Each structure stands twice: as structure tokens, then as C-alpha cells.
Amino acid sequence: MTVEGELLWRPSQDFASGSNLAQYMEWLRPRGHDFTDYPALWRWSVDEPDAFWASLWDYFQIWSDRPYEEVCTKGAMIDARWFTGSRVNYAEHVLRNLDSRGGDAVAIHYRSEMRPGGTVSWQELEEKVRRLATAMRDLGVVPGDRVVSYMPNIPETAIAMLATVAIGAIWSSAAPEFGVGTVTDRFAQIEPKLIFAADGYRFAGRDFDRRADIAAIVGKLPTLEHLVWLDYAHPSGAPVAHRGLRKWDDLVAGDAPPREQFRYERVPHDHPLWILFSSGTTGLPKPIVQGHVGVLIQHMKGMSFHVNIRPGTVLFIYSTTGWMMWNSTMSALCVGGGTVLYDGSPFADGVGTLFAVAQDTGAHVLGASPTLVQAAAKAGFRPRDHFALDALEEIILGGAPSTPETFAWFYDAVKTDLWVTSQCGGTELCSGIVGGVPIQPIYAGEIQGPMLGIDVAAFDDQGRPVIDEVGEMVITKPVPSMPLYFWNDPDKSRYRASYFETFPEVWQQGDLFKMNDRLGCYVYGRSDATLNRFGVRIGTAEIYRTLEKVEGVQDGLVLCCNLAGGDYYMPLFVKLKEGVAPDDAVRAAIIRRLRDENSPRHVPDEILFVPDIPYTMTGKRLEIPVRKILLGAEAAKVASRETMANPASLDWFTDFAACKGLVGL
Incomplete structure (x- = not known):
């Protein structure tokens, strides 16, 4: 691994020596700027903009x-x-x-x-x-x-x-x-x-x-x-x-x-x-x-x-x-x-x-x-x-x-x-x-x-x-x-x-x-899609990296909903590969991987199986819009279906939100 x-x-x-960057560094030398490595060059570029x-x-x-x-x-x-x-x-x-x-x-x-x-x-x-x-x-x-x-x-x-x-x-x-x-x-x-x-x-x-x-x-x-x-x-x-x-x-x-x-x-x-x-x-x-x-x-x-x-x-x-x-x-x-x-x-x-x-x-x-x-x-x-x-x-x-x-x-x-x-x-x-x-x-x-x-x-x-x-x-x-x-x-x-x-x-x-x-x-995902577990911030990318290794899992989406009273709700939505049964054995495998490869804080409050994960046409998960839908926002106001690769995927989350009835901050 x-x-x-x-x-x-x-x-x-x-x-390295034939790169444009190295040639620029050579060009700088007779002009009074002699840098031996990239960190020194970068530091000069921001200290003397x-x-x-x-x-x-x-x-x-x-x-x-x-x-x-x-x-x-x-x-x-x-x-x-x-x-x-x-x-x-x-x-x-x-x-x-x-x-x-x-x-x-x-x-x-x-x-x-x-x-x-x-x-x-x-x-x-x-x-x-x-x-x-x-x-x-x-x-x-x-x-x-x-x-x-x-x-x-x-x-x-x-x-x-x-x-x-x-x-x-x-x-x-x-x-x-x-x-x-x-x-x-x-x-x-x-x-x-x-x-x-x-x-x-x-x-x-x-x-x-x-x-x-x-x-x-x-x-x-x-x-x-x-x-x-x-x-x-x-x-x-x-x-x-x-x-x-x-x-x-x-x-x-x-x-x-x-x-x-x-x-x-x-x-x-x-x-x-x-x-x-x-x-x-x-x-x-x-x-x-x-x-x-x-x-x-x-x-x-x-x-x-x-x-x-x-x-x-x-x-x-x-x-x-x-x-x-x-x-x-x-x-x-x-x-x-x-x-x-x-x-x-x-x-x-x-x-x-x-x-x-x-x-x-x-x-x-x-x-x-x-x-x-x-x-x-x-x-x-x-x-x-x-x-x-x-x-x-x-x-x-x-x-x-x-x-x-x-x-x-x-x-x-x-x-x-x-x-x-x-x-x-x-x-x-x-x-x-x-x-x-x-x-x-x-x-x-x-x-x-x-x-x-x-x-x-x-x-x-x-x-x-x-x-x-x-x-x-x-x-x-x-x-x-x-x-x-x-x-x-x-x-x-x-x-x-x-x-x-x-x-x-x-x-x-x-x-x-x-x-x-x-x-x-390292970039771990959007900060406004941050997962907060017991005061520790977790990037969604950490969850997705582990999820990719679980047998039978096709894709996933994880959210952290800030609830009234200071509580948090962190669900993990999982799309399974064709023919894989959505059962507790898969849930257990996901939890085990997340706990062992990351930490107990990475284990979600709930794992739910969904037919599809919503994406934009440019390949980004709709973490923030889905979180807002779960907290009661109207789907049409937070997510433009015309910018989505799979618009019908939002319907499941809209129905789930209506049943779950979360109350946000």
C-alpha cells in the first residue's frame, strides 16, 4: 500500500536543469539573485513581491x-x-x-x-x-x-x-x-x-x-x-x-x-x-x-x-x-x-x-x-x-x-x-x-x-x-x-x-x-464541507481514500451537519458496485477500514446505501448542496440540476431529508 x-x-x-524554472533561476543569477533551491526562490518571490x-x-x-x-x-x-x-x-x-x-x-x-x-x-x-x-x-x-x-x-x-x-x-x-x-x-x-x-x-x-x-x-x-x-x-x-x-x-x-x-x-x-x-x-x-x-x-x-x-x-x-x-x-x-x-x-x-x-x-x-x-x-x-x-x-x-x-x-x-x-x-x-x-x-x-x-x-x-x-x-x-x-x-x-x-x-x-x-x-477538500468530529477537523478526501479500498464499494459522499445545540451528524452515503448486497457486512468492513487506517473519529454516525452519488459535470461531488438539503433547504435553491452530471441522483437525498428532519444551527 x-x-x-x-x-x-x-x-x-x-x-531538472533543462526545465524552464531552472533556466529562470540561471537568468536571475547575473541580476543579483542566486538561489540554490526552490524554497529559497519561493521565499524571495513572496518576501519581495x-x-x-x-x-x-x-x-x-x-x-x-x-x-x-x-x-x-x-x-x-x-x-x-x-x-x-x-x-x-x-x-x-x-x-x-x-x-x-x-x-x-x-x-x-x-x-x-x-x-x-x-x-x-x-x-x-x-x-x-x-x-x-x-x-x-x-x-x-x-x-x-x-x-x-x-x-x-x-x-x-x-x-x-x-x-x-x-x-x-x-x-x-x-x-x-x-x-x-x-x-x-x-x-x-x-x-x-x-x-x-x-x-x-x-x-x-x-x-x-x-x-x-x-x-x-x-x-x-x-x-x-x-x-x-x-x-x-x-x-x-x-x-x-x-x-x-x-x-x-x-x-x-x-x-x-x-x-x-x-x-x-x-x-x-x-x-x-x-x-x-x-x-x-x-x-x-x-x-x-x-x-x-x-x-x-x-x-x-x-x-x-x-x-x-x-x-x-x-x-x-x-x-x-x-x-x-x-x-x-x-x-x-x-x-x-x-x-x-x-x-x-x-x-x-x-x-x-x-x-x-x-x-x-x-x-x-x-x-x-x-x-x-x-x-x-x-x-x-x-x-x-x-x-x-x-x-x-x-x-x-x-x-x-x-x-x-x-x-x-x-x-x-x-x-x-x-x-x-x-x-x-x-x-x-x-x-x-x-x-x-x-x-x-x-x-x-x-x-x-x-x-x-x-x-x-x-x-x-x-x-x-x-x-x-x-x-x-x-x-x-x-x-x-x-x-x-x-x-x-x-x-x-x-x-x-x-x-x-x-x-x-x-x-x-x-x-x-x-x-x-x-x-x-496537501489539500483535503473544501473547508466549508469540513467534517468536525469531537472538535477535530477532518477533510473529506481522507474518507474517500479509505472508501476506495473497500471491496464492493463503487463511490461515496460524506457530510458533517452542524445541528442545533452544538451537536453534529456525520452520515456516509455509499454507492455499491452492481450485484453487491447492501448489508451490515459491508457496513462493518467500511467501519473497520476507517477506524484502522484513520481513527475512530473518521467513523460516521450512519452509513446509508444510495443509488447514485451526485456530481457536477466537471467531476466534483455536491457535498455542500447535499448538506444544505439535509438541513432543510430546497434542492432547487442550492443545486442547479443543469450543472450536474446526474441530476436524478438528488431525488434520493431530498426524500431522505424529508424523513430525517434534521435541524441545523
Whole structure:
């Protein structure tokens, strides 16, 4: 059995010294900064943030109309502004790589259940962005206008995003699997002028017609002046009627201005780049506004130093267009890497689907949720027996806590020489907080370290930093990609309540977190889904790790409900494998494992067998919404079924809550 903290891999001398991070450290030496290891480099980056971020401006050769005046404004973290006085465009920095990569080099690999796969060269990408951006200007789209998308994970969506950003308009996206209410809850808040819409998509072999949904969405967005229609699933079908209807093919056809005449809109340091939305599983989604220069420098740093993307490296992260990971996937292009866009089910051709795509595209980096990996492991599937993954160098595990066994599975079932990283970040930063360090070893279940420039710590309940203890994940100094603000939140009250309410002037990320003295990091699940047993906090990931080993168990969900009078109720809901009887023998096996491998505190108050465990479409258990349902909240108010992979799974919990009748605090 693999234990937490067990050494699994060390980088070779060639791998470490050839990494982008090592090259940056060499670049720093003649500039007066000589660091012998990563902890010393990280400490400098957070102790002297102005010097660190200024070095990145020079290292990545950021283009601006004018020099910046101040690296970061002083004062409250919530009001921090970066590289004031600069004028920068995110898309320009992506597409300038055409010159260094060459026109025929591949920028985008795409695969889809709907149509044959292919590639988009850097020249084709740049030309189509130029054409579409020019057409959008002709339609009257100006800097600051909101442009939204209801499109799958395909090249057209990438082109639309870059064209929008190129002219200074503000991008926002929803995945086509989202229903009408979920989309309008988001887009109605930001009053878009133009929408890109694809008529449907295919998932797990099933076709989904979205024409009626698009008609309903458009009807609920009165500010829309233009509908750009993509014939994707129904090329012979009629588009939705709209006074501002345009066809995608028409807008990207014909001549575009020559490169030397095309103008990227270089915008001020506080000009919005895009608007991301919180998951929407509870309440109205928060519209999170992020800026060009902050996201650009954060993405270049993260992709270069913590994912090790180089010109020509191919990054494949499974995502949808409604999740911040799609934006992060696109950021590989910032540093000259290629990206893979896959539109379809991760199990379209069985549990090996993502590995097949990785093989087919020559991916160097593969990113997926641990839950997808666990499905392959449970099926006894060994990718190394089926695919040639010679190009594969790195694994990124994200979206959920990763167990030591998940790490070890890659070395056994995929490759022995593999950089297996777990990374944790969030929509609010559109980047990682802790993640990969290519010059460091890999320990089972351990995230290699905090990312450069991120002053992350674990705080106890009194707001004191702790080492080797589980606490609240916090960030104590500003980060460039933190939100500029929330849309329609002029006094920042909603923004402040979301991240600064518990610890004044300290960002609370909302995860249970531990960091050891070698900077190794562990994330144990959302802190607002924390299990509290007799005053001891337990991360849900600890329960799930043990549950995976119990014979006959398919999946599970554990909660802690704070009850009136200071009591707690911690139920464990278990989904069994087909054919396994839901009896006391299984309960006893679960209890024995939890007590023996963890502690008596890990044993739940009750074990209940359920037909299914509710998940979001991005593979996250709905711990918090289910807990609220158990405490009496209406399911429709705390969980959006349109963002769920299995909406019917909530029905059992609603019925159970009605019978149980818990009373919360």
C-alpha cells in the first residue's frame, strides 16, 4: 500500500536543469539573485513581491504602450492594482508566437465525437482571429462590450475568445450542456452585446440539439444586438431567428487586414479581460472580473515554471468551456505551447479515451480529475498496455484532492519516468496556487509546493499560520490575477464577503490545507464541507481514500451537519458496485477500514446505501448542496440540476431529508 509522503520519483539531472524554472533561476543569477533551491526562490518571490513580479515582466518581455508606473499598489489587498499605467493586450501576446513558432507549426489539436479531428496552425489561428476581430469591429463591438459564448470545446470557441480579447471586448463563456436557466443566470448579469452559439453537440454518443435553448436564451438577453451562429451539429438546419443574425462562416471568410495593419487594442491595467463565474451550485453565480495584465503574467509564469510548457509542448487538459480550466488550457499558447481541445465524453470509447487522445495528439502533458483516473484504476485498465505514450512527460491532477494511490497508479500503469503533479487553484484566480515544481521530487499524495509569488499558508481558527497541521488555505499577499471586482458589485461588498470575511486583509480560499517544512502541500477538500468530529477537523478526501479500498464499494459522499445545540451528524452515503448486497457486512468492513487506517473519529454516525452519488459535470461531488438539503433547504435553491452530471441522483437525498428532519444551527 502506498502511504502519504512516500518518495515516488526524482527528476533526472537533465530534466531538472533543462526545465524552464531552472533556466529562470540561471537568468536571475547575473541580476543579483542566486538561489540554490526552490524554497529559497519561493521565499524571495513572496518576501519581495515587487522585485519578483518586475523580473517576470522583463523575463517574458511583456509588450506595453508605455512603461508601468508601479508593480503593485499599496494598501488593502482587495484594492490591489498591478503594473499601473501599462497598456497590454492578452491576445497579442498569444499570437506574437506565430513569429517564433513559424506559420506551419501546430497551435491547436482538436478531437471531437461530432466531427473528425485535426489541427490548426499558428498562421491559420492568427489569420482567423484577425478576420473575426475585424468583422466584430465592423458590427460595432467596442472595448468594454461583453461578448458571450454558448459553444463546445472546439477551435471556433478559441478563435472567438482571442478575437474578442484582441479588440478589448470582455469575454464570458458557458458550456452548451448548461440549460437555459443556468446560462441566463450568468449572462443576464453582464448584459452582453454579442453571443456566439453552436446549434448542438455530441456527448457519449448522444446528440443534443440546442436550437430551442438558444432561442430561449437569446429571448432573455434584451441587450443582445448580434447572434453569431455556428452550424456544428445540424449543418443543414435553420438557425434561430434574430435581427442581428450572422453566420460564423461568413464572418471568418474573405480577406483580413494585413498583419502590419491590424491593431490589437492595448488596454489599461485595470481593463477587464473576461468574466468567469463561480460554479452556480449554490445561489446566483458570482461574476468574477479579471484583467489583461494580471492574468497574462500569471499564466505565463504558471505555464512556464509550474507546468514546464515550452514552444512546441502539447498540453491536453480535459475540460469544458464552462470551467476555468478551459481558460487555463488556452494559456499554454501564451508561451508558445500547443493545446488540445477535446469535445466529448472522457469515456466515449471506454476508460482509455483520454489516453487515446493523448497518444493521437502527441501530448506531453495530460490533465484530468482524479475521479476520472480512479475509474480507470477500478476497471483494472493499464494505459501502458494499450497506448504508445512516449511523448508524455507530465500528469496534472486537479479538480479534487488526489490520494497517494492515485499518484502510484500512474507509475505502475502508465510510465515509470513521469512527473505526476497535483495542482490546486481556483476560478477566482484562474490559475494555480500550489502545484508542480520540476526540480523537486514527487511524494505520494503531496503537491510539490506553493507556486512562485503566491504567499499561501495554513491558518488555524485564530488566524495563526501552522506547519504540518491542517488549517484554512489563505493567501496573505496580493496576486496579479485576483479579481478586479465582481460585476455589479460597486462597493465590493459581495467580493469582500466571499474571501475576506473570516481573516481581515487575508484571502481565504475555502480549502482545508496543510504545508510541511519542505513546502510540500496537501489539500483535503473544501473547508466549508469540513467534517468536525469531537472538535477535530477532518477533510473529506481522507474518507474517500479509505472508501476506495473497500471491496464492493463503487463511490461515496460524506457530510458533517452542524445541528442545533452544538451537536453534529456525520452520515456516509455509499454507492455499491452492481450485484453487491447492501448489508451490515459491508457496513462493518467500511467501519473497520476507517477506524484502522484513520481513527475512530473518521467513523460516521450512519452509513446509508444510495443509488447514485451526485456530481457536477466537471467531476466534483455536491457535498455542500447535499448538506444544505439535509438541513432543510430546497434542492432547487442550492443545486442547479443543469450543472450536474446526474441530476436524478438528488431525488434520493431530498426524500431522505424529508424523513430525517434534521435541524441545523
